[in-house]
Amino acid sequence: MNISVVIPLLNEKESLNELHDWIANVMQSNHFSYEILFIDDGSTDGSWETIQKLSQKNSAVKGIQFLRNFGKSQALHAGFEKAQGDVIITMDADLQDNPEEIPDLYNMIISEGFDMVSGWKKKRYDSVLSKNMPSKLFNWAARKTSGVKLNDFNCGLKAYHHNVVKNIDVNGEMHRYIPVLAKNAGFSKIGEKVVQHQARKYGETKFGMDRFVHGFLDLITIWFISRFGRQPMHLFGSLGVIMLAIGFVFAIYLGIDKLFLNPYGRLITDKPQFYIALVTMIIGTQFFVAGFLGEIILRTKEDRKRYLIKDNI
Secondary structure, three states, X not given: OOEEEEEEEOOOHHHHHHHHHHHHHXXXXXXXXXXXXXXXXXOOOOHHHHHHHHHHHOOOEEEEEEOOOOOHHHHHHHHHHHOOOOEEXXXXXXXXXXXXXXXXXXXXXXXXXXXXXXXXXXXXXXXXXXXXXXXXXXXXXHHHXXXXXXXXXXXXXXXXXXXXXXXXXXXXXXXXXXXXXXXXXXXXXXXXXXXXXXXXXXXXXOOOXXXXXXXXXXXXXXXXXXXXXXXHHHHHHHHHHHHHHHHHHHHHHHHHHHHHHOOOOOOHHHOHHHHHHHHHHHHHHHHHHHHHHHHXXXXXXXXXXXXXXXXXX
């Protein structure tokens, strides 16, 4: 199979038929063998019934229905597990991503040898204050933190080589950072293509301003995982050594002062240096414990699914 199109969705019933027909026309005109995977992330508007009808109409349509809303990352993870194509294309279900971009994305993976290609919505039809400016700030921070030189991390239109999606674990809200996850997994040839962005035709966006707050928190997480995910003791152990060293310096000072410099002065417990030494040594010990626990968890963790499937076709 040439292409698997993975489409996570939440309450997008109005756009599904039009999106399916558009994708099918592109695939047939380019003679691609394909499948369309709709991942219904707990929709309540009848989207699943529409997907079932499309599956009866077109055998290339497949679907997964979650028991409730688990999030876009879990929807993509489920789609990646089921995808069979040589190239996996992800896109949103709101008709803001243009299926006409699929052939070029496919050729960049197959002919030019990219591991993944991310879309760049250079010209956007979103609100400047609510999306454009926060997106630019977010993308700048992501570039600086991750080292992946992309202009639009959060574009839903992306293409992946089959090996990429089978070797990364998308969880939490890490769908924004799939290029970083791919880089961390060893897939270094990551490209970018300017794609057409279209105004939303039906319904309203499912994401508010809070997604940028969550995005920056996830950015900190992905930075930590990138730097210390495989060796957490390198971070916590270093911090522990610094704190313990500070504590020991103050403890030695207190000992010398009490024994040699001022033996008849105030009690050690009356001096602020005593509490600095005590607190820093306790914190240093806690850092070491956190590092040890991180190493133990890392070596004993088991992969677990983070979603419950209600039905699939």
